[in-house]
Amino acid sequence: xxxxxxxxxxxxxLPAIRKEICVAAIExxxxxxxxxxxxxxxxxxxxQYLKGKRASEVKFDLKFKTKVRKIVKRVILGEIGxxxxxxxxxxxxxxxxxxxxxxxxxGGMAPETCGLVDVCLK
Numbered sequence: 001x002x003x004x005x006x007x008x009x010x011x012x013x014l015p016a017i018r019k020e021i022c023v024a025a026i027e028x029x030x031x032x033x034x035x036x037x038x039x040x041x042x043x044x045x046x047x048q049y050l051k052g053k054r055a056s057e058v059k060f061d062l063k064f065k066t067k068v069r070k071i072v073k074r075v076i077l078g079e080i081g082x083x084x085x086x087x088x089x090x091x092x093x094x095x096x097x098x099x100x101x102x103x104x105x106x107g108g109m110a111p112e113t114c115g116l117v118d119v120c121l122k
Contacts, residue, residue, distance in 0.1 A: 003103070005100075013098075013099065014086065017068075021075075021082070025072050038082035058102065
């Protein structure tokens, strides 16, 4: 069965990004309730992200986590919303080749041969 990059985004990457936002927001002093409201998720989901019960499949490097912290600061300052923060980070992940690498592992296709590199990186 073929795994499409969009499936990986929805099932693995977006939850992992929300998890990193939760962690970064807690570090900056926000409460679970505030984080849930910003991200449009339940408090229970925020709790599961923070306890590592959800979204543990995708690991981000230090460079990406630093970007998350910077974007969370912008969210706290009111410069962008939670939805925008998630979309910006998803774009960063895709442009870094992260989605292609994940697709290569999960879909069994190398980024160079799957034929979707131009689509995924847009």
